[in-house]
Amino acid sequence: MDTLEPGDPTTLAEDLASRFAAEHGRQATGVFTAPGRVNLIGEHVDYNGGLCLPMALPHATYAAVAPRDDDTVTVSSRQEDDGFSGRLGDLGPDTITGWPSYAAGVVWAMREAGWQLPGMDVMIDSRVPLGAGLSSSAALECAVALGAAALAEVDLDDEVRSGLVRACMRAESEVAGAPTGGLDQTIALFGQAEAALLLDCRDWSTRQVPWDPASADLALLVVDTRASHSLSDGGYASRRADCERAAAELGVELLRDVPAADQAGALAGLADEQVRRRVRHVFTEIDRVTEAVAQLEAGDFEALGRTFLASHASLRDDYEVSCEELDVSVDTAVGAGALGARMTGGGFGGSAIALVPTDAVDAVGGAVTAAYAERGWPAPGLLTATPGAGARRLR
């Protein structure tokens, strides 16, 4: 099977530190890492104050960082030819474009939030597949944020981490132009190995939920459709705008605030049919997260598989953020023995996840690859996802 290796964090950090020293002629102050993620369930509900259940991946982004004695910020990446160089005071939504928006944009957003940051050199390496819906953007933002925080010599308690989540969200929304909802940055900065994170996006409280499908001889297979996926091209923002319009019409701040008993009436009262379907997804998806957590805690993976499928159907039909490649991945995986499958992340391409008996992983991966070949599509990327650690300093 074509697997994407996360690599060994210590080795990757050492390698990046020596490249940094070779390029900049001095040692990095430190190397910082933040993970990609899969969201097990709870999709397109974060910006509605809902519940999500993401899990950090061992695939992570690395940032080597050192202060400069002038006020210049430079960022470079082992994966990209172009980089960025600009003065601290000039950083802003209009002066940073392309991938550096997610790196230099964070330095801008942290300064906006009152952080005293020096000029700095930042060098990036990443093992999170890019554009695969596995949150390479948040991994980049959060690795840079940790590095910048270290240069300001601030210790990372939960409150500081929450502030960094907000700065990263601001960079993504205002500099990169993707008005995303905080799920990805929160799991990157608060995730822990061997657990999924139940995240309540109304008050941003979190609870670790054991995630150990291997104990039931199951694996989580990630299928990267390699279909184009961008959260800054309008589809994501328009879904979010529909939700905000509906909340205003219903007289609540967030769709989560509509009590269960009032939801049927609220749906019936919405004038626009499309908006009604969007809201129905949000209401039902939040309930599915609660169900999924109970199913996980009871070890009932068969039921969890069915919940995954219901989530996918809702995202496909009501929220309309799936695509043919995702639907084929889900249907084929289930046809080949998966207990359940669904798209994960923002959609419009990106990745699907499937809950698969360990001894059927190769068969399911093979079936999906064959289904793609039959349609003349490029082969999907496949990986089995084990829970990884959250963002941290490596050296």
Ligand code: GLA
């Ligand atoms: C993207 C966004 C998140 C979230 C998901 C959908 O990953 O970055 O904030 O909205 O889509 O659940």
